[in-house]
Amino acid sequence: MRAIVLTRPRRIEVAAGWPEPRPGAADVVVAVRAVGLCGSDLSVYDGTRPVPYLPWVMGHEGGGEIVAVGSAVTDRRAGQRVVVEPNYCCLACPGCRSGTTSACERRQSAGINVPGLLAERVAVPARFTWPVPATVPDEALACVEPLAVARSAVRRSDVGDGDACLVVGAGSQGLLVCQTLLAAGARAYVTDPHEGRLALAESIGAEPVDPARARGYATVFDTVGLPEAWETSQRAVATGGTVVMIGMGARPVPLSTMALARRQLVVRGSLIYDHPGDFAATLAALAADGGLAPGRVLHAETPPERAADAFAQARTAPGKSWINLTSWREDARDR
Structure with a gap:
């Protein structure tokens, strides 16, 4: 399996032979299609936001197709196209119990303090995946999370x-x-x-x-x-x-x-969003076709082999930089 990893500050590489994800009972495995880049990613890229270890799988804005589900998952299925809500709140701390999950004291954030989404396949908590309407194109998967923000x-x-x-x-x-x-x-x-x-x-x-x-x-x-x-x-x-x-x-x-x-x-x-209401409302707004078209803010797509360029240019590019991983999915089918 391949992954896009940070090996040292401002150094992005495509790593082959990356370990396959090991999903828990409450997880799903997602074959990733599109991932956007934002300021949080760039602070990790620059080295100003330390990560637990290197090399480190980057990225948190994205989604793809479920390819496997954990034994305890009953409301998700293989073949579903989903977007990942990448801030995994604990649902038990005072902030979470008050409904302000954005203030979660034990929040895990993909690409920040737990491994990110820029890999062929990733394991994520099923409850933090959201089925995406068929009217939402693949490239918009890179925009749903920042749209929720x-x-x-x-x-x-x-x-x-x-x-x-x-x-x-x-x-x-x-x-x-x-x-x-x-x-x-x-x-x-x-x-x-x-x-x-x-x-x-x-x-x-x-x-x-x-x-x-x-x-x-x-x-x-x-x-x-x-x-x-x-x-x-x-x-x-x-x-x-x-x-x-x-x-x-x-x-x-x-x-x-x-x-x-x-x-x-x-x-x-205003920090991120509150689970589950804000993500649910964002998906509902996209499905309603009420004038929201987040894909219109996207910069030209970057293939995974040029991910380093996407990170290096993200601060100056007009529009959202994003990486299209569908070629990896196509490669896997051809093998």
Whole structure:
């Protein structure tokens, strides 16, 4: 079996002879078709987010076809096409019991602290796989998980129909937030220094704005999480407005308590999604064909043998970088 692994910081290789997954009774084995790349993957790639050991199987945004089920699994079957919900909450800690599984104290995350999805076959907990409607193409499997992140942020913001919102950052997460806002009937404005990303945002219906002139937005979604982007976010939000922080960075951002109080601002962090509601709602929204087409934010596909290029270029590519593993599936059938 083959897998795409990190062997040292910024070094991605295709490993042959990788061990076959050993599913537990409550697991399924998925033959992976498509995997997207995001900022969390890139922090692992850079070495700024340590992993348990090397070489390390990368990737957490994806799905494929179930090829085997564990002895205790009754609600999944071989042949089903599924997307993986890659943050495995414990369902027992205080956060989980309150319904905020995004705050799980024992969360396991594929590609972060448990092996990832970039392999021919992976074993994952059956309860964290979701059957995908036939109307959703294979390439969109790389987008469902980050779309759930975007939809959760919008849900937590209480944005309403017709509201004008600013999205700071037109990377893949920003693009999916724009798409989610538009599908909800809101108006999406967007800033980004990358002209290609702005053009992609405009193509899905968002309106680019000059960050130096952006003012008066009741809700701002910061998908970057860096001080430079925060300057735009805090300047653009209206008095009494809300900044929803999706992007994450280690550097502090400036905001005085005087400004916070005088402008009566709300700063709301939004971390991933809550199981099972947010993933279920995302799949239902895709099945309903309500204007969501996450595949439109995808950058050109990369085959597995060029995975290293996909990682190296992901930060500058317009749209979501993703790796198409279907050629491995075809190879296996030919053998």
